Amino acid sequence: MQRRVVSLWFPRLAAERSLRANPVDAPFALTLFDRNSERIHDLCPRAEGTGLNRGMTLVHARSFCPGLLTRPADPKADQRFLRLLARWATRYCPWVGFDGRDGLFLDITGSAHLMGGEEPLLDDMRARLARAGLSARLGLASTPGTAWALARFAEGIAQPGENLARIGRLPLAALRLADQTCTSLERLGIATVSELYNLPRATVARRYDPEVLRRLDQALGAIPEQISPLKEDLSFAVRMTLPEPIGLVDDVMAGAERLIGHLCEQLDAAQKGARSLKLTFRRVDQEGQSVELRLARSMRDGDRILALFERGVSAVDAGYGIDMIRLEATQVEELGPRQLTPSQTLEKDSLADLITQLGNRIGLENIQRFAPVDSHIPERSFKLVPAAYSMPVRSWPNRRPRPLRLFPPEPITGSGSRPPGRFRWRGRALTTLTAEGPERITPAWWEGDDDWTRGLRDYWRVATGQGQRLWLFHTPQNPGWYVQGEFG
Amino acid sequence: MSLPFATAYPLKRARAHEVCGDGGLAFAAITAGQAPGAVVWISERWRPVVNPEGLAPYCDPGKLLVTRTDSQLNALASAETALRSGAVGLVVAEITGPIGLTEGRRLQLAAETGGTTALLMIPNGGGSNAAETRWHCTGTSPQNAPRQNDHDSTHWQWSLIKNKIGTLSEWVVRWDAAARRVIVVSEAGG
Numbered sequence: 160m161q162r163r164v165v166s167l168w169f170p171r172l173a174a175e176r177s178l179r180a181n182p183v184d185a186p187f188a189l190t191l192f193d194r195n196s197e198r199i200h201d202l203c204p205r206a207e208g209t210g211l212n213r214g215m216t217l218v219h220a221r222s223f224c225p226g227l228l229t230r231p232a233d234p235k236a237d238q239r240f241l242r243l244l245a246r247w248a249t250r251y252c253p254w255v256g257f258d259g260r261d262g263l264f265l266d267i268t269g270s271a272h273l274m275g276g277e278e279p280l281l282d283d284m285r286a287r288l289a290r291a292g293l294s295a296r297l298g299l300a301s302t303p304g305t306a307w308a309l310a311r312f313a314e315g316i317a318q319p320g321e322n323l324a325r326i327g328r329l330p331l332a333a334l335r336l337a338d339q340t341c342t343s344l345e346r347l348g349i350a351t352v353s354e355l356y357n358l359p360r361a362t363v364a365r366r367y368d369p370e371v372l373r374r375l376d377q378a379l380g381a382i383p384e385q386i387s388p389l390k391e392d393l394s395f396a397v398r399m400t401l402p403e404p405i406g407l408v409d410d411v412m413a414g415a416e417r418l419i420g421h422l423c424e425q426l427d428a429a430q431k432g433a434r435s436l437k438l439t440f441r442r443v444d445q446e447g448q449s450v451e452l453r454l455a456r457s458m459r460d461g462d463r464i465l466a467l468f469e470r471g472v473s474a475v476d477a478g479y480g481i482d483m484i485r486l487e488a489t490q491v492e493e494l495g496p497r498q499l500t501p502s503q504t505l506e507k508d509s510l511a512d513l514i515t516q517l518g519n520r521i522g523l524e525n526i527q528r529f530a531p532v533d534s535h536i537p538e539r540s541f542k543l544v545p546a547a548y549s550m551p552v553r554s555w556p557n558r559r560p561r562p563l564r565l566f567p568p569e570p571i572t573g574s575g576s577r578p579p580g581r582f583r584w585r586g587r588a589l590t591t592l593t594a595e596g597p598e599r600i601t602p603a604w605w606e607g608d609d610d611w612t613r614g615l616r617d618y619w620r621v622a623t624g625q626g627q628r629l630w631l632f633h634t635p636q637n638p639g640w641y642v643q644g645e646f647g
Numbered sequence: 648m649s650l651p652f653a654t655a656y657p658l659k660r661a662r663a664h665e666v667c668g669d670g671g672l673a674f675a676a677i678t679a680g681q682a683p684g685a686v687v688w689i690s691e692r693w694r695p696v697v698n699p700e701g702l703a704p705y706c707d708p709g710k711l712l713v714t715r716t717d718s719q720l721n722a723l724a725s726a727e728t729a730l731r732s733g734a735v736g737l738v739v740a741e742i743t744g745p746i747g748l749t750e751g752r753r754l755q756l757a758a759e760t761g762g763t764t765a766l767l768m769i770p771n772g773g774g775s776n777a778a779e780t781r782w783h784c785t786g787t788s789p790q791n792a793p794r795q796n797d798h799d800s801t802h803w804q805w806s807l808i809k810n811k812i813g814t815l816s817e818w819v820v821r822w823d824a825a826a827r828r829v830i831v832v833s834e835a836g837g
Binding site: 509510512513514516517520521525526527528529531537540541543546551552553554555557558560561562563564565566567622625626627628644645646647 | 668669670671672673674676685687692695696697698699700701702703704707708709710711712713714715716717721724725728729732733734735785786787801804
C-alpha cells in the first residue's frame with residue numbers, strides 16, 4: 160500500500176498556546192533570554208505586521224512597536240503542549256511522531272478513508288485546529304520529506320509520483336538543509352529543488368556533505384525515512400464520581416473494591432502487577448486526601464489489595480463526605496500469568512502481605528533480610544537488604560564462632576596480652592573464668608575503617624563468673640582491651 | 648516434684664512468652680531455629696542488630712525478617728500485626744522499656760488469633776503479667792556444671808520464673824550443634 164504522510168506544522172505554537180490561556184488584544188510576543196539579551200521567541204501576526212521578527216532583541220522590537228505586550232516563553236510547556244497535540248492527532252491515525260519543536264508527522268496510510276478521504280481529512284484537521292485557536296500548515300505526500308516541504312512552502316496534497324513536480328519549484332530550504340548549505344548552493348546558482356536534482360549526483364556528493372543528497376532522496380522517496388511513534392503512555396488509573404457524598408468506612412471500602420476490580424482487569428490485560436498504589440479521595444469541600452500503599456510484591460489480586468488498604472482507609476477523615484474516588488497504580492512491574500499451586504503460593508503470598516502490612520506502618524525499607532558479605536572483618540561480614548526486593552539466602556557460609564550480638568568496641572581496663580582477670584564493663588564487676596583465644600584479625604587497610612585505626616586485634620572468647628560470655632579483643636600494636644560482642 | 652523439660656520447652660505454640668537475662672539472646676536464637684517457617688525479628692533501630700554470623704549455629708539467618716522500628720510503640724504494633732497475620736512461625740521482639748498488661752494481653756490475643764508464637768526479650772524485672780511463661784537465662788561456667796566430654800559446648804542455666812499452667816523449675820542445658828537441639832545437662836530445680 161502506498162505510504163501517505165501528513166506533515167502538520169504549527170508556525171506560531173508558543174505564542175498561540177500563551178494566547179489560548181490568556182488572550183490579549185494587542186501586538187503580542189513571547190521573549191526568551193538568549194545570547195545575553197531578551198529576544199523575541201515567538202509572536203502573533205499583528206506583531207509581525209509591525210515589522211518584528213523572531214530573534215530580534217526586545218529593546219529593538221519596542222522601538223518598532225511601542226504597544227507590544229510580552230510574556231516570558233516557556234519552551235518546556237510548549238513541548239508538553241505539542242505532546243498533547245500529538246495525542247490528539249491519534250484520532251486520525253495511530254502513528255504520530257514529533258517533527259522538531261513545532262511539528263508533527265502523521266502516518267495516515269490506510270486510515271484516510273475513515274474521514275472520507277484525504278481532502279476531507281485535511282479540512283477536518285484544519286477546522287478543528289482553527290476552532291482551538293491554532294494556526295496550522297498541512298502537507299500531505301507519500302514521503303515525510305515532501306509533506307514537510309509542502310507544509311512549509313506550498314500547502315496541499317501531492318499524489319503518489321508527483322513529489323518532484325510539487326516540490327521542484329520550491330527553494331532549497333524545503334529540503335530541510337542547513338542554512339549554510341543552502342546559501343552555499345545558492346551562490347552557485349542552484350536556487351530550487353529541481354535545479355539541485357538536475358545536477359550530476361557525483362559532483363554534488365563530492366562537493367557537499369552527504370546530507371544534501373540524503374535529504375533530496377528522502378523527499379523523493381528513494382531512501383526510506385522513519386517516523387518514530389510516540390511511546391505508549393501506560394497509565395493504570397480508574398476513578399469514580401459519586402452522585403451523593405459518602406463517609407462510612409464500609410461505603411468507602413465498597414467504592415474502593417469496585418475501583419480495584421476495574422484496575423486489576425486493566426493490569427491483567429497488560430500482564431502487569433502493581434507495586435505501589437495510590438487511592439485519592441476528594442471531599443465535598445474540595446479537600447483531597449490520599450492513601451498510599453506500597454506492596455512487598457507486585458500483584459493484581461483485587462481481594463488482597465483491598466484487605467491491605469483497610470488500615471489506610473480507616474484513617475481517612477471524610478469530613479462532610481467524599482464524592483470522588485480515584486485509584487492509580489503509581490508503579491507497575493511486569494507480572495506474567497503464573498500457575499496456582501495452593502500450598503506454596505498461599506504461604507508466600509501471606510508472607511508478602513505481612514511485609515506490605517508492616518511496611519505501611521514503619522516503611523518498606525525497614526523490613527530487611529540478612530545477606531552474607533565476603534569479608535573477614537566481623538562487623539562487615541553481613542549486610543541488611545530490604546526484604547521486599549530480595550530473596551532469602553539459601554545457605555549461609557560456615558565461618559568461625561562469632562558472638563550473637565556485635566556492638567561498637569567498648570574499652571575496658573586491662574593490660575598484657577592475656578584477658579584481664581577482673582574488669583568492669585557496663586557498670587558491672589566481672590571476673591574471667593575461662594578464656595579461649597587468641598584469634599588474630601588484621602584490619603582491612605583498603606577499607607579505611609575508623610574503628611580499626613588501632614591496628615591488629617587479638618580476639619578472645621571470655622566466660623565470666625557472672626554468667627556473660629563476651630568477645631574481648633586486645634590491640635597489641637597500641638595496647639588496650641575492648642569488649643565488642645556478647646555470645647548470649 | 649520437678650517439671651519435665653519437655654513440657655516447658657519447646658515453647659507452647661500460639662502463646663506469648665518472655666525471656667530475660669544475659670543468655671536471653673541465645674534462648675531466642677535457639678527458639679528461632681526450632682520455629683517452623685519464617686521468623687520476624689523486631690528491634691528498635693538504635694540497638695545493634697543480631698549478628699547473623701553468631702546466629703548461624705542455632706538458626707538459619709536466611710529465614711529471619713529483620714524489622715527495625717523507630718520506637719517501642721511501633722515495635723509492639725509490628726509484633727501484633729505479624730502475630731495476627733499467621734504468616735510466620737515465630738515473632739521475636741526486643742523490648743527495652745516496661746510494657747503494661749494491656750500491651751501484653753494484646754500480644755497474647757494476637758498470638759492466639761494468628762496461631763503464632765511470640766517471644767519477647769525483656770529487660771530483667773520487666774515484662775507483663777499476660778505472658779504464658781517467662782524465662783531467665785544466664786550462662787553457667789562449665790566448672791559449676793558437671794563436666795562434659797565435648798569441650799566447646801557452652802552451658803546455660805534456664806530458669807522458668809513464671810508459668811501460667813505449671814510449676815516453676817530450672818535446668819542447665821547445652822546446645823548440641825550436630826543434632827541441632829537443646830540437651831538438658833542437669834535438672835537443677837525441684
